[in-house]
Amino acid sequence: MAIGQPLWTPSRERVEHAQMNQFMRALAARHGFSPQWEPFREWSIARRDLFWEALRELASVEFSAPAESAVSGSTMLNTRWFPGATLNYARHMLRFEDDRDAILFEHENGRTVSLTHRELRAQVARCAAALRRDGVTRGDRVAGLMPNCPEAIIAMLAAASIGAIWSSCSPDFGTRAALDRFGQIAPAVLVVPDGYTYNAKGFSLDERIAEMLRELKSVRAVVVAPYLHGEDAARVELPVVERTDAKIASWGDYIGIDSPAPPLTFDEVPFDHPLFIMYSSGTTGVPKCIVHGHGGTLLQHMKELMLHCDLRAGERIFYFTTCGWMMWNWLVSGIGVGAAVVLYDGNPAYPNASRLWKLAERVKINVFGTSPKFLAACQKSHIQPGVDCDLSSLRAVLSTGSPLSEDLFHWTYDNVRRDLQLSSISGGTDIISCFMLGNPILPVHAGEIQCRGLAMDVRAWDEHGRPVIGQKGELMCCSPFPSQPVGFWNDPDGAKYRKAYFDFYTTGAGELGASRAAPVWRHGDYVEIRENGGVVVYGRSDATLNPGGVRIGTAEIYRLVESVAEVVDSIACAKKTDDDEEIALFVVLRPGLTLSHEIAEKIRAAISSGATKRHLPRYIHQVSAIPYTISGKKVELAVQQQLHGE
Numbered sequence: 001m002a003i004g005q006p007l008w009t010p011s012r013e014r015v016e017h018a019q020m021n022q023f024m025r026a027l028a029a030r031h032g033f034s035p036q037w038e039p040f041r042e043w044s045i046a047r048r049d050l051f052w053e054a055l056r057e058l059a060s061v062e063f064s065a066p067a068e069s070a071v072s073g074s075t076m077l078n079t080r081w082f083p084g085a086t087l088n089y090a091r092h093m094l095r096f097e098d099d100r101d102a103i104l105f106e107h108e109n110g111r112t113v114s115l116t117h118r119e120l121r122a123q124v125a126r127c128a129a130a131l132r133r134d135g136v137t138r139g140d141r142v143a144g145l146m147p148n149c150p151e152a153i154i155a156m157l158a159a160a161s162i163g164a165i166w167s168s169c170s171p172d173f174g175t176r177a178a179l180d181r182f183g184q185i186a187p188a189v190l191v192v193p194d195g196y197t198y199n200a201k202g203f204s205l206d207e208r209i210a211e212m213l214r215e216l217k218s219v220r221a222v223v224v225a226p227y228l229h230g231e232d233a234a235r236v237e238l239p240v241v242e243r244t245d246a247k248i249a250s251w252g253d254y255i256g257i258d259s260p261a262p263p264l265t266f267d268e269v270p271f272d273h274p275l276f277i278m279y280s281s282g283t284t285g286v287p288k289c290i291v292h293g294h295g296g297t298l299l300q301h302m303k304e305l306m307l308h309c310d311l312r313a314g315e316r317i318f319y320f321t322t323c324g325w326m327m328w329n330w331l332v333s334g335i336g337v338g339a340a341v342v343l344y345d346g347n348p349a350y351p352n353a354s355r356l357w358k359l360a361e362r363v364k365i366n367v368f369g370t371s372p373k374f375l376a377a378c379q380k381s382h383i384q385p386g387v388d389c390d391l392s393s394l395r396a397v398l399s400t401g402s403p404l405s406e407d408l409f410h411w412t413y414d415n416v417r418r419d420l421q422l423s424s425i426s427g428g429t430d431i432i433s434c435f436m437l438g439n440p441i442l443p444v445h446a447g448e449i450q451c452r453g454l455a456m457d458v459r460a461w462d463e464h465g466r467p468v469i470g471q472k473g474e475l476m477c478c479s480p481f482p483s484q485p486v487g488f489w490n491d492p493d494g495a496k497y498r499k500a501y502f503d504f505y506t507t508g509a510g511e512l513g514a515s516r517a518a519p520v521w522r523h524g525d526y527v528e529i530r531e532n533g534g535v536v537v538y539g540r541s542d543a544t545l546n547p548g549g550v551r552i553g554t555a556e557i558y559r560l561v562e563s564v565a566e567v568v569d570s571i572a573c574a575k576k577t578d579d580d581e582e583i584a585l586f587v588v589l590r591p592g593l594t595l596s597h598e599i600a601e602k603i604r605a606a607i608s609s610g611a612t613k614r615h616l617p618r619y620i621h622q623v624s625a626i627p628y629t630i631s632g633k634k635v636e637l638a639v640q641q642q643l644h645g646e
Contacts, residue, residue: 006443007413008420018440019058020307027054037442037451038533044455045479051455052081052299052482059302059336060095061295063087064268071480075518077494077502079480082295086268089275089294090160093336094121094264100314101340103150104363108346108355109200113150120154120335122261127158129262130255134221134247136188138163138267141277143187145171145178145205145212146323147196148345151225151251153332155191160275160294163267164188167277170324171196175208179215181279184289185489186218193227194236199347202228206239213241221247223254271295272486278326278429281629288500289489292432296482300433301333303454309367309396309423310440313338319369319398320348320356326429327369327400353378357385357416364393371401372408373569376562379411380590386416396421398438402633403537405559406447424449426525426537430501433483435475435523436535447559448534456481460529468529472551474541475525484521526553543636545574547581552615554636557585560610566590566599569626572617573640584643585617588626595622 015021028035031050033043044051049070067085096102096117103120105113115123136142142159146152146168156166167185169178171193182190190212195204213219226236236250251257272293279287305311317334318341321327334341342363348356348370357378360368378385385391394417399408404424412422423438426449435458436449444450452458460473467473488496502519526541538544538553545552554572561570569588574581587603589595600620607615627635 004445006445007409008418008422008444010421010441010443011419015441018310019312020310020439021441023054023058023307024441027051037439041452041454041533045457048455048479048481055299055303056082059299059306061087061092061298061302067271073480076477076480076484076521077498077519079484080272081299081480081482082271085271085295087271087295087298088161088163088266088268089298090124090157091266091268092298093157093333094124094161095336096313096338097121100338101316102335103153103343104316104340105150105343105345106359106363107149108197108344108350115150117335117338120150120157121264123150123154123255124157124161125261125264126255126257126259127154128161128264130223131158131164131189132162134189136162136164138269139274140164140189141185141187142166142189142191143182143185144168144191144323145173145182145193145208146191146225147171147193147227148322148328148343149193149225149227150343151191151193151227152323152328153335153341153343155223156332161264161266163269163273165274165277165291167279168323168328169279170322171203171205172198172322173324175211178208179212180286181289182212182216184286185277187216188218189221189223190216190219191223191225193225195228197228197346199350209239210241213243213246219246221249221254223249223251225251269294274486276329276432277489278329278432279324280429281633281635288496290430291486291489292483293486296484296486297329297432298333298336300431300481300483301330302336304330304434304437305334305337305339307454308434308437308439309398310421311337311339311367314340315366316340316342316363316393317367317369318342318344318356318360318365320344320371320374321369326432329432331369348374349377349381353381353383354385354388357383357389357391360385360391360394361389366393367396367398368394369398369400372399372404373401375399375404375408375412379408379415380565380568384415391417394420396423396438396440398423398425400425400427400434403539403555403559404447405555405562407559407563409444409446426535427453428523430485430523431481431483435477436527436537442533445532445534448530448536451533452529452535458529458535460527470528470531472526472528472538472553475523475527475537477521477523526551540633540636543573543640545572545581545583547574547583547614552583554634556611557583557607557615557617558634560606560615561585561587561603563610564599564603564606566593567603571626571634571636571639573636573643575619575640575643582618583616584619584621586621586623586626586639588624589622595620 063085065086067082073079102117103115319331425437427434457479539555
């Protein structure tokens with residue numbers, strides 16, 4: 001496909017100032033490669049030992065015990081990073097003991113809270129001491145059913161500081177969804193709010209907490225944070241529960257909020273010691289429990305934040321997320337750069353679609369993270385953030401959760417800001433980071449992710465297992481990287497882990513067939529890597545449509561359907577026939593509209609003019625809502641299974 005003119009090209013001054021450029025030039029001078037992006041990217045893969053050690057130095061990640069080497073092993077299943085080294089993620093996050101902002105929180109009702117780096121460290125020290133008093137030690141699990149608020153970060157860092165493992169869900173998870181996750185990991189401590197709000201409506205969690213405690217026999221203490229009533233801990237009403245062997249305490253009482261902060265100590269753990277337990281979406285069964293380590297998470301996040309986002313100490317970074325999505329963990333790591341992380345909890349469009357842009361103006365956000373769904377809602381609300389708000393501090397907008405359409409690229413540059421690094425990013429919970437993302441020294445083209453991540457050996461493979469450029473294929477990563485999962489919880493021989501990412505290509509079980517000596521990571525996305533190095537994501541490969549033998553990514557259809565003014569949202573899947581398949585499309589229309597012949601034909605015309613006749617749906621149906629995972633991904637496979645009575 002021909003590549004048009006870029007929508008944005010960084011100025012010479014911006015390129016010269018970028019940490020990516022400075023790091024690249026320093027390493028090029030030291031190691032003898034050309035100081036250009038593609039030679040740098042290729043070198044970072046070929047010499048991953050030198051790259052990750054240099055990144056560690058750049059980010060000032062300190063080891064309390066030195067590493068024997070940067071990397072040992074040769075395959076994706078036997079590689080170890082920095083063997084012998086010890087460190088602690090929380091120690092790096094809390095290394096700034098000053099009065100610059102570390103956390104800026106805003107609730108949808110307008111309540112705000114701020115913590116400096118010094119205040120955050122003191123709060124973590126109190127919480128860590130309380131956890132130690134309750135016998136929490138290295139390897140124990142601390143679970144949070146928490147809103148996106150400062151207490152969630154404090155509890156996570158406190159758990160990490162003592163070598164315990166943090167795992168979190170958002171309070172809008174149903175009881176069963178939360179138990180499907182926490183029930184697998186047997187947490188020792190459960191941190192919850194006294195309720196949560198959405199659209200200015202309050203929701204109690206008393207019954208949910210009581211039910212969770214009935215099943216989570218491992219929980220020794222429940223800590224209730226003051227959320228509905230603000231910071232007034234005295235107003236927290238503790239839930240009534242049946243168990244008498246579990247401590248129930250308010251946040252203020254538990255951590256001794258008014259007492260002097262004790263000294264903060266850190267349990268120095270091996271590089272791959274578990275830090276987080278994350279969860280797959282659970283669309284095809286009980287969610288997988290994905291374990292990520294201290295060192296891999298830290299180095300990967302520092303690389304992405306400092307180099308790909310050009311984030312610096314003293315700046316402000318925001319991502320609209322909940323504690324049930326890996327972008328929360330990614331955002332929080334901004335504290336380790338010395339930046340302030342901006343938290344928002346509630347409806348992002350309350351009371352109107354300008355809410356988050358007003359937040360960006362008010363606290364002078366530099367890096368603003370959101371989703372295509374949010375940008376599309378702003379577009380259809382006909383707001384102009386760049387006109388209505390002072391966004392002069394904003395230099396980067398990040399978008400993930402689903403592919404960002406060309407139309408929304410143009411809308412963002414036309415309505416938010418012209419001088420903007422607009423970065424569509426893509427990765428996942430599986431790697432707690434990105435395979436493809438932005439780059440402050442490269443241009444932005446409509447519909448494209450700017451580049452593949454440094455030291456990430458990302459390729460597109462065709463149906464024969466051959467790497468292709470300019471063609472659609474399976475997203476593969478062919479070399480080890482530090483943020484590969486440590487493993488899955490309760491998977492002692494690693495069989496579930498291997499099956500999830502590697503067996504498809506090493507056992508001949510999949511359509512790419514042939515066995516391979518070295519395992520490679522199959523991510524499950526359908527992508528195209530273009531000649532200029534940009535990447536286009538066409539959707540999940542397990543949801544790829546195949547009418548008449550032509551492979552079509554669902555994102556190709558969504559970007560066209562959702563450009564139709566009457567359409568709010570859509571989902572497409574395959575309906576099997578005797579010897580082929582047909583495309584079924586389901587649409588959510590603007591309030592008050594009913595799917596008519598005219599609207600259906602308008603949708604078909606948008607698809608045929610923007611793609612091919614092969615993309616046209618055989619069926620179009622109106623529905624009231626589209627199913628999404630917690631991380632904002634459309635669940636095509638579940639709809640397809642419903643269609644076939646599975």
